[in-house]
Amino acid sequence: MSYRLKPFVLFIFIGILFISFPWSNTQRTVKAFSDQVIQQGAEGDDVIELQARLQYLGFYNGKIDGVFGWGTYWALRNFQYEFGLDVDGLAGAGTKQKLVKASQYDKQFVKEQIRKGNDFNYYGGMDNNQQTSENEDDQDTASSSTTASVNVPQGYSQNDITLMANAVHGEARGEPYVGKVAVAAVILNRVESSTFPNTISGVIFEPRAFTAVSDGQIWLTPDESARKAALDAINGWDPTGNALYYFNPETATSSWIWSRPQIKKIGKHIFCK
């Protein structure tokens, strides 16, 4: 009895495999976009699809990088205008439906190109393989990120953020998160101030300005929270209330620093004007 059942069960099992596999595949290619309304500043797979489809139709000439920037914004608005939709720069349900109808999206090709870091285009009516040039130094193709660009605050580069994260980590590791944002905010307040250098690197490397720089601790690898703190400060958060100096009352050696008007204490540091 049990012997006879086994092949039967196996048969059903294989059958399910055969049925479910192609089905889930077609599902993936037919169902485009997720439900979200895509707006400027977004990043991720939906943005990649949006850019690819807009490029397929010839509206978008920029890089397909998965970050919804100004270029994508204008392309989307032009598309909405040409197709008689509300011109609002938002990819909502109606817009996405029109896009899917009008264009094709070879997800595998596009994702592959991004993963390899290739320079490529995705215009409709052209052979895909003619629109890509292989990245020469692609020994290391296992990049973890799915987008080829990242959002950065206006006027800053990722490197500026890294440099700040280094300084924040060296100066304020072990402090609560807000204490890290505070140190980053002081660096930026100094850049703004007319009595300090005008660049982030100028402020950080000003001789004897930060102990972590003088003793080399700035070159410790910053953790994720230092990086987030730097980004928060750049985006406008200043928990110090516009401070230009801070010191640790337990280790401060200069009596001058005590004469500065104090604003508040965060963690171990006292922040002052």
Next chain:
Amino acid sequence: MVRWILIAALTLGFIGTAFWGYKEHQDKNAVLIQAENTYQRSFHNLTYHIDLLHDKIGTALAMNSKDKLSPQMVEIWRLTSEALSDVGQLPLSLLPFNKTEEFLANIGEFTYRTAVRDLDKEPLSDKEIETLENLYDQSEEIKDELRQVQHTVLDDNLRWMDVQLALATQDEPADNTIIDGFKTVENTVDEFTESDVQSFSTTVDTKEHAYQHLSGDKIDKQQALADSQDIFQVDHSEQIDIAQSGKGADVPIYSMSYQGDDKNAHMDMTVQGGHPITLLVDRPINEQKISLHKGAEKAKAYLEKFGFNDMSLFASSQYDNVGVYSFLYQQGDTRVHSDAVEVKVALDNGDILGFTARNYFMNHKERDIPKADLSSEEAKEEVNDSVDIQEEYQAVIDNDFGEEVLVYEFIGTMGGDTYRIFINAMDGSEEKVEKLNDSETDYASMT
């Protein structure tokens, strides 16, 4: 006896020598770090200056009025000289870096010549604009290369002192990324030498008007504590520390902080009126569940809960699974750039992670907004012809002198770039031109 004295003396001598050696070693290290820091500063300054230079040249291209263009040229000229001095401080004397220096000198010369001449009588010729466009493209390539080198330097913790040593000893530097990187930059510039060589990335500056219009009565600590408990969404107010600001603060505030197992939070509240000025919540954020757009709606609702009505979304950006939004106060049809509020939303469950209304409370008041003398059509006439205007708003901004002025805000494109241009709605002068950029190649994903 003698033997013991000898042993003692020798031991002392040995300890002394060891101590001296250690001291010497420490001194040497301190000096090395100092020197290294100087190099690092020059290098990071150089990349920043080139980046800024590129933006300013782009902005100059989008400018129209002569009285804006001249200062912009001066600004570019100043930046080139800064960049040149940065290059001069790097240990590159043995590297062929003269092409880049030459390139910088060329920009400097061009901008100096145009800055000192009366652009009203003799505006930029087509040829000169073409030159400027060329310079713009070149600076972009150099900027990208330098940023790439900078990324490698930061990522791999490279030391300039090693470059110095490698260059000094003339050993075959097997794999020195800095040297290789700079050679690439140099080659990039080299490609441009054939071209015929004949100036604000700052966000809208708000001069601070120092909290002159805070409304409401003074609140006491109990009240502040109760409010913050609500905002932190915690059950017991005993876990919240509260302190009042010292005499260095711009305006008296209460600072509240909460340390919990699941999250930390910190906020400031004005004593006058109990207005929340800044809030930061730190907690681990899970996978993204809601869209940036949904997050914007959450942020808006949050603002309304605190009585910030009439706020319009100005900008939004996603950083991993956090959405950061900037809102501007809108009075009638006019948006006021100095009354800005930023909100941070976790895109896993839509919680508010942060909030800052410092600019808003410093500047906000009900303004008497006059009627514009110019129509928007007339204002458009003042914009550079090559800029394709896509969107327009009426706005109040702070001009270069820190006064609030009524302007038309135009967002337009030129080439592949987007610009924000402010034209004074009264006299049509060009108040400000900004080049907008919002994303950057992910250098980490390129290697």
